[in-house]
Amino acid sequence: DAKTTQPTxxxxxxxxxxxxxxxxxxxxxxxxxxxxxxxxxxxxQYIIHGLKNxxxxxxxxxxxxxxxxxxxxILPHATLRDTAVYYCIVRVAPGTYKxxxxxxxxxxxxx
Amino acid sequence: DVKVTQSSRYLVKRTxxxxxxxxxxxxxxxxxxxxxxxxxxxxxxxxxxxxxxxKEKGDIPEGYSVSREKKERFSLxxxxxxxxxxxxxxxxxxxxxxxxxxxxxxxxxxx
Numbered sequence: 001d002a003k004t005t006q007p008t009x010x011x012x013x014x015x016x017x018x019x020x021x022x023x024x025x026x027x028x029x030x031x032x033x034x035x036x037x038x039x040x041x042x043x044x045q046y047i048i049h050g051l052k053n054x055x056x057x058x059x060x061x062x063x064x065x066x067x068x069x070x071x072x073x074i075l076p077h078a079t080l081r082d083t084a085v086y087y088c089i090v091r092v093a094p095g096t097y098k099x100x101x102x103x104x105x106x107x108x109x110x111x
Numbered sequence: 112d113v114k115v116t117q118s119s120r121y122l123v124k125r126t127x128x129x130x131x132x133x134x135x136x137x138x139x140x141x142x143x144x145x146x147x148x149x150x151x152x153x154x155x156x157x158x159x160x161x162x163x164x165x166k167e168k169g170d171i172p173e174g175y176s177v178s179r180e181k182k183e184r185f186s187l188x189x190x191x192x193x194x195x196x197x198x199x200x201x202x203x204x205x206x207x208x209x210x211x212x213x214x215x216x217x218x219x220x221x222x
Contacts, residue, residue: 034210043115043201043213044154087153097142097161098169099211101154 004088009106012082018075020105022088025069031091033064035073037084038104044087047073078109114138115214117202123220130189132217134202141207143185145169145177148199148216160185192221 005023012018024033032051036044048055048062050071055062061074075082087104091097118133134143142161146154146169156169158177166177174196178186185204189196197220203211 036213041216041218043203043216046210046212049210097144097159097167098156101146103151103153 003100004090004102006086006088006102006105008103009108011108011110012075012078014080014109014111015077018078018082018107018109020073020075020086020088020107021070022073023070024088024090027068027090028094029068031094033062033071034089034099035060035062036087036089036101037082038087039084044101047086078107080109080111083107083109115202115204115212117200117214117217119217120215121218121220123222124189124192125222126193128189128192128221130192130219130221132187132189132200132202132219134185134187134204134214135183136185136204136212137183138204138206138212139182140204140212141182142205143179144203144205144211145175145185145187146201146203147171148201154201157187192219194221197221 032049034049035047038044047059050062050064064071085104085106087101089099115136124130144159145157148154155171157175160166160179176188200217202214205211
């Protein structure tokens with residue numbers, strides 16, 4: 001089954017770029033990588049997803065390595081409101097409805 | 112915007128009570144999910160439903176059942192609540208091929 005590995009915690013200065021890595025070396029060829037974040041006591045919020053190419057939206061950028069074994073979520077100008085737990089998730093296996101969330105990275109943006 | 116609502120944000124029940132957690136989505140999504148979230152364990156899938164009246168067990172179905180009589184509503188039932196079911200419960204929905212959208216969560220305490 002696929003799984004993801006993320007650092008437990010990271011700090012970032014306000015206004016600087018936050019780069020959150022994720023290892024997903026067991027991902028299947030046609031499976032997307034999804035990123036969510038969860039602010040304390042709320043439900044996870046979708047941020048971005050990608051398959052092979054780099055992706056960008058109004059919230060973040062996603063860089064996926066060519067071998068697809070890892071990815072990095074980039075928050076270009078972190079604010080205090082970006083303090084949250086960030087999850088990188090993939091499906092357990094093709095054709096299943098199960099996703100692996102793991103314990104995520106706790107990002108703290110410092111003033 | 113997709114909206115997923117859960118019937119309660121906070122709930123306190125007694126051991127042995129039958130508990131109903133309701134989830135409603137307004138985007139005609141086929142798939143719906145129930146997760147529980149505990150410190151250090153991330154999100155764990157309890158049950159999911161891929162269509163009306165269709166359900167499958169997730170990773171931790173013991174002590175829970177579900178009901179999906181209408182497409183927009185997915186109910187989680189604790190037949191006889193126990194203290195080890197004290198947790199944050201999160202509902203999510205998705206259409207085929209896109210990301211999951213989460214509700215705000217229900218924090219259940221079983222005394």
